[in-house]
Amino acid sequence: MGLFDKFKKVFSGETKNETEPVDELTEAVADEEDTAAEAEQAFVETAKKYDKGLEKSRKTFGQRMNELFAAFRTVDDEFFEELEETLIGADVGFETSIRISEELQKEVKLRNAxxxxxxxxxxxxxxxxIYEEEGEGENNAVNLQTDGPTIILFVGVNGVGKTTSIGKLAHRYRMQGKKxxxxxxxxxxxxxxxxxVVWGERAGVEVVRHNAGSDPATVVFDAVAKTKNEGYDVLLVDTAGRLQNKVNLMKELEKMKRVIEKEYPGAPHEVLLVVDATTGQNAMVQAKQFKETTNVTGLVLSKLDGTAKGGIVLAIRNELHLPVKLVGLGEGIEDLEDFDSNQFIYGLFKDLVSEEE
Ligand SMILES: Nc1nc2c(ncn2[C@@H]2O[C@H](COP(=O)(O)OP(=O)(O)OP(=O)(O)O)[C@@H](O)[C@H]2O)c(=O)[nH]1
Ligand SMILES: [Mg+2]
Known part of the structure; x- marks a missing residue:
């Protein structure tokens, strides 16, 4: 399978982790090779994180698939019904599961598999x-600005991982040399x-804060002013997401946006909705509600490491059409990755990639 060749190399240890020592005469060539080696290294590191973060999902899902295939005799109606159940059980989503099953029936006939x-x-x-088809035209990358500060609002209900994700992202940008x-x-x-504030200390970045109960728009106003006056590259805004009162939430978010827009037209550059992958279909419901309330530009899917239902990513893509931009793969400061569909699907299904002839 062409798609997984690179991953197979990583996990079979064929990919070298260390770079070769540089010979003076071949310095120019080596520079190029260094860049390639660095990219390769980054790829390997990311693959390992996804691998670990998706362990639970893979085990549960893989086990179910193995059971399904252990009883495999022929591809009949019963097989496809069981496949649908397995996919739905992994939170791939009802519509998506049926669609996969239907398209697969066609494919199996076509290939005479x-x-x-x-x-x-x-x-x-x-x-x-299916994943790639549904995501066509979606932008998966965080919309970073090059000619001024990048301002990102984080929204989402209590406890989903907003503050943690902000801390991790702050660390990442700081390590890239951004202010x-x-x-x-x-x-x-x-x-x-x-x-x-604790995350700010961990990441080594400053935090604009007021007392509890004060107007969030005022905090944002001060933060925007500081961004401008002191030349910050990135401003990450933590917000309270209380869906119980949608009208208030909407007003509050709109007010914050107006404050930002007044100083920086076109900003905020992202409104990222954080959803907790362990809540499965509930995350889908939240995403739908927030989408109605405010102009969400992308998702942060946190706690993927804590769920056996990683299939939620497929459901979100196919049923909501919101790009997943970042994924949380653990509680540590380094455990946030750009969403990469190949890494994700491989992490989820690699136990099923069959080598048999
Ligand atoms: N395993 C795991 N835990 C996570 C991840 N992201 C966040 N958490 C944990 O989830 C809990 C809640 O995270 P917070 O960042 O405080 O969530 P929040 O959305 O800011 O919550 P409120 O401020 O209460 O609205 C914490 O215990 C985090 O350590 C993740 O990717 N993986
Ligand atoms: Mg918080």
Missing amino acids: KKKSDVQNAIIEKLVA VLLAAADTFRAGAIDQL
Whole structure:
């Protein structure tokens, strides 16, 4: 399978992790090779993180798929019904599961696939194909600005991982040499502000804060002024997401946006909705509600490492059409990755990639 060749190399240890020592005469060539080696190294590191973060999903899902294939005799109606159940159980989503199953039935006929390994590989290829088809035209990357500061609002209900994701992203940008500022605009409770301050210390970046209960738009106003006056590259804004009162939430978010826009037309450059992958279909419901409330530009899917239902990513893509931009793969400061569909699908299904002839 062409798609997984690179991954196979990584996990079979064929990819070298260290760079070769540089010979003076071949310095120019070596420079190029260094860049390639660095890219390769980054790829390997990311693949390992996804691998670890998707362990639970892979085990549960892989086990179910193995059970399905252990009983495999022929690709009949019963097989496809069981496949649908397995996919739905992994939170791939009802619509998507049925669609995969239907397209697979066609594919299996077309290829005249009868062997177990052929059917297994066809399933994975179909998942990747559907995923990519549905995401066409979506921008997966965080919209970073080059000619001024990048301002990002983080929204989402309590406990989903907003503050943690901000801390991780602040760390990443700071390590890239950017000047990063955080705004504690979740003024609803004192604890929320303190938590952001702790993350600010961990990441080594400054935090603009006011007292609990103060107007979040004022915090944002001060943070925007500081961004401008002191030349920050990135401003990450933590907000309180109380969906119980949609109208208030909307007003609050709109007010913050107006304050930002007044200084920087076109900003905020992203409104990222954080959803907790462990809540499965609930995350889908939240995403739908937030989408109605405010102009969400992308998703941060946190706690993927804590769920066996990583299939939620497929459901979000196919049923919501919001790009997943970042994924949380652990509680540590380094455990945030750009979403990469190949890494993701491989991490989820690699146990199923069949080598049999
Ligand atoms: N395992 C794991 N835990 C995470 C991840 N992201 C966040 N968490 C944990 O989730 C919990 C809640 O995270 P917070 O960042 O405080 O969530 P929040 O959205 O800011 O919550 P409120 O401020 O209460 O609205 C914390 O215990 C985090 O350590 C992740 O990617 N993986
Ligand atoms: Mg918080």
